[in-house]
Amino acid sequence: MPPKPVVVVTRKLPDPIETRMMELFDVRLNIDDRPMTQGELVEAIKAADVLVPTVTDRIDSSVLSQAGPKLRLIASFGTGVDHIDLASARQRGITVTNTPGVLTEDTADMTMALILAVPRRLAEGERLIRTGQWKGWGPTSMLGHRIWGKRLGIVGMGRIGTAVARRARGFGLAVHYHNRRRVHQDLEAELEATYWESLDQMLARMDIISINCPHTPATYHLLSARRLKLLPRHTYIVNTSRGEVIDENALARMLVGGELAGAGLDVFEHEPAVNPKLLKLDNVVLLPHMGSATMEGRIDMGEKVIINIKTFADGHKPPDRVLETMF
Template sequence: MNSGKPNILITEPIPAKVIDHLRDFANVTVGEKGYFQSEENLINEIQPYDALLCMLSVPVTEAVMKAGSNLKIVANFAVGYDNIDVETAGSLGIRVANTPDVLTEACGDYAMGLLLALSRKLKEAEQYLRDGNFKGWEPLGFLGMELRNRNLGIIGMGRIGQAFAHRARAFGMNILYHNRSKLDPDSEKALDATYIEDSGELAEKSDVVSLNCPLTDNTHHLVDSDFLNRMPVHALLINISRGAVIDEVALAEALHNKAIAGAALDVFEKEPEVHPKLLTAPNTLLLPHIASATHRTRQDIGMLAADAIISVLNGKDDREIPNLITP
């Protein structure tokens, strides 16, 4: 490493433009995919680095940050940051950054895509054709849910929740939402959205429930057996937030018992592990955490994280770095 430049660790490969941008400023090391998901590996190798650009799967714990005696900033390649011990970072004077805003539209599109695929049974219909079973148009084949005049219940009405709501409104859906607080009147009016204070009541009133909330102590296993039992039997569940918002055992049982009609999941509690009962559940669309997977969005995520790193290492005032997290 060149001692005249700061040292940056990127925990696995990201878009080349981002890496090149950082290499103009610093010595950059890019880890192998999965290697720094091990806390032990990170502890053993973090000490020389001034900055860490990491994935949600990387455990940035108290022990990691104490081992990183030169660390000045940890930047997550994600909008979430539940993998980072933010309080410890604050106590050690380490800045923490995430990447809000840049993935909103991609995630809004993706949530709408999941809903369309799930409600119209696209995965099952395609497999039916590929298996050689398609013999011609069938009047009772793969009947699904029409979206117009159905209720979409959104849990977590932040940027992504609102982006999904705008798209669903274009399909004629009615918007219900549960959030830590009500939207401002103008935003609520723009979506013609109805606030539901109790998440269980939202479950009862929704034909589709979408999870777009952060993972906190209050949202951990929010969707449990009680929540699922309150959903109508024809209802669908979508999750692009965090896997642990759902009790996966309870969901698998609900799907196998046809207590709800289907689920589309982009995230899982113990990624990359998927609960085996979910793998065999009917009308279930399971995808490998790709909600933000567009060329433009992934590059924008990386550039926002990189610019936060460069700003902090250059001594820029925290108030001028909009994506820093305050403990």
């Protein structure tokens, strides 16, 4: 790779990151911040030594099959890599990196915000005032549910799941979790967390479910229609991970039918499209995939991208290489 590799960035990044990239690399920026079409992505990977995509860019085998001989690194701006065909990249000798760790606290904050917002009907109350329908305080108006003492089931006890658990303890929630592997006993003791080897058994006993696992082939529709049916009717679901982890159609049907108490969703199965049924429900809080959207987080992400590119260009292994076995 040349000393100043050609770096193609698919979306607009924070100004300090773009400025630093321009100093270090031969960079092609997306000033208009218009999502690239599939054809434009193909042209980008033909010209680039390094591609910097985001979670909305689908880097599948059909795109990678047209990569130019120069493309050696995909330095993704984000933690999830479900938008990249890792197997195809490996076959073509293309290294893939991501930006782990820097979004943990921001995403956990948003998860906790939704855990509070849905049972206490915060969004519904805000709409009531904005539409001029609020007639004043009443002893039985806008009654929600207390979260203190309730059981929180965390699906995926990685960095973010652990950060959510720490926050949840401060709000008096009893922490339960399901994970591919049980966490270390010291962490379990710190969080006072109860491990469930069986996801089905955990789901059937929780008051609130928080989805914090990555989207992989193994977790696609992990909360399937069958598993959603296991949830008690009083359960709330919060998802700040990936929409594909939940069968969104089944979830919408159950919410409409009163089979679940409510949901807080920051991600959707077919983003940016949202199931129309969800849009009509007052007991659902919908956010535009903003769980990690802080200026500090985005700059931290960009700095990780720069370090990964610079390290790779200098002939070393970048610190945030993604291995297929990790997902």
